[in-house]
Amino acid sequence: MKKVTLRFRFIFASAIGALGIGCCDGAITLTIDTIHQTFTWTGSATSDTLELTTESYSPFRLGATDRVGGYGVGGGDSISVVEEVGDRFSSQSPGAVVMVPADGTIHTDLGWIRSPRIGQQVRLAITGNGIAYSYASEVPWIGSPAPLDGVQLYFQYQAGADIINLGSAAGQVVVIPEPSSGMLLLGAGAGLALRRRRR
Numbered sequence: 538m539k540k541v542t543l544r545f546r547f548i549f550a551s552a553i554g555a556l557g558i559g560c561c562d563g564a565i566t567l568t569i570d571t572i573h574q575t576f577t578w579t580g581s582a583t584s585d586t587l588e589l590t591t592e593s594y595s596p597f598r599l600g601a602t603d604r605v606g607g608y609g610v611g612g613g614d615s616i617s618v619v620e621e622v623g624d625r626f627s628s629q630s631p632g633a634v635v636m637v638p639a640d641g642t643i644h645t646d647l648g649w650i651r652s653p654r655i656g657q658q659v660r661l662a663i664t665g666n667g668i669a670y671s672y673a674s675e676v677p678w679i680g681s682p683a684p685l686d687g688v689q690l691y692f693q694y695q696a697g698a699d700i701i702n703l704g705s706a707a708g709q710v711v712v713i714p715e716p717s718s719g720m721l722l723l724g725a726g727a728g729l730a731l732r733r734r735r736r
Contacts, residue, residue, distance in 0.1 A: 563580065563581045563582045563583060563707075564580050564581075564582055564706075564707065564708045564709070565578065565579070565580045565581055565582040565599070565616075565663060565664075565665055565690065565707060565708035566578070566579050566580050566665070566708055566709060566710075566711055567634070567643070567665075567690070567708070567709075567710045567711070568710075568711045568712075568713060569685065569710065569711070569712045569713065570669070570713045571712065571713060571714065572713065572714065573669070574671055574672055574673075575669040575670060575671050575672065576610065576612060576634055576669070576670055576672060577615075577665070577667060577668065577669045577670070578612075578615050578616050578632050578665025578666065578667070579665045579667050580664075580665055580708065581662065581663060581664040581665070582662070582663055582692075582707035582708055583621065583660065583661070583662040583663075584659075584660055584661045584662075584692045584703060584704070584707070585660065585703065585704055586622055586658055586659070586660040587658065587659045587660065587703065588656060588657070588658050588659075589650070589653050589654065589655060589656065589657045589658075589659065592652075592653050592654060592655055593653065594649060594650070594653065595649065595650075595694050595695050595696055596629070596646060596647075596648065596649045596694065596695050597626075597646075597647040597648055597649060597650075597661065597692070597693070597694050598644050598645060598646045598647050598693050598694070598695070598700075599616075599631075599644060599645050599647060599663065599690050599691070599692060599693065599707065599708070600643065600644030600645070600690060600691060600693045600700065601641060601642065601643050601644065601688045601689060601690055601691070601710070602640070602641060602642045602643075602644075602700075603699065603700035603701075604637065604640070604642040604644075604700070605695070605698075605700065606635070606637075607635040607636050607637040607642055607643070607644070608635065608636060608637065609633060609634070609635045610633075610634045610635075610636070610672040610673075611633060611634070611670060611672065612632050612633050612634055612670040613630030613631070613632060613633040614628075614630055614631065614632060614633075614666075615631070615632030615633075615665065615666050615668060615670060616631040616632035616645065616647070616663050616664065616665055616666070617631070617663065617664050617666065618631050618647055618648060618661055618662070618663050619661070619662045619663075619664075620659065620660070620661060621660045621661065621662050622658045622659060622660035623650070623657060623658055623659040623660070625650050625651040625652060625653065625657070626648055626649070626650055626651070626659065626661065627648050627649055627650075627651050628647065628648040629646045629647065629648040629649065630646065631645060631646065631647045631648065631663065632645055632665070632666075633645055633646065636685065638684050638685050640684070641684045641685055641688050643685055643688060643690075643710060644693070647661065647663065661692070663707075685710045685712055686710065686711065686712035687709060687710065687711075688709060688710045689706035689708070689709050690706060690707055690708040690709060690710065691703065691704070691705075691706055691707055692704065692707050
């Protein structure tokens, strides 16, 4: 099925922008535990109400950059998606993580609108299930997840080749241990090794 452009307009977008009000309620967090090699979605977030202006198809996702693709690490259906406004949303293994940590790229596909109609309104509410999912030790980014720590996540949609943020941040990525803590642990380990050699 060919993906064609799907455009939205925010209801009261100009008023929201002028007031500096964020588009999303709540916050969702992706925690990457590099000690136990797991990732977990927790919390929840709700998008603003969107109104479709074309009858074209395009997917929704939760992401940090406009990059498409990356390394998939599983965890599908670890986010529940409820269409609070509208009745044509189909989920697509939401919560499955795709990332390229070196440049802070990370996203999860949420799904798409079936048979979209002009004027149709859509509002999505997402919730993490709080379950820790393991990732394989051979995943190439395991040694350098630090660039993802603190990265903000946005409701996004893909319009043709473009990934467009839908308002302000809906959540963030947290890496355990934090980069500074990891350096302290590394330094402590090196110190112990040197001390043993001197003995």
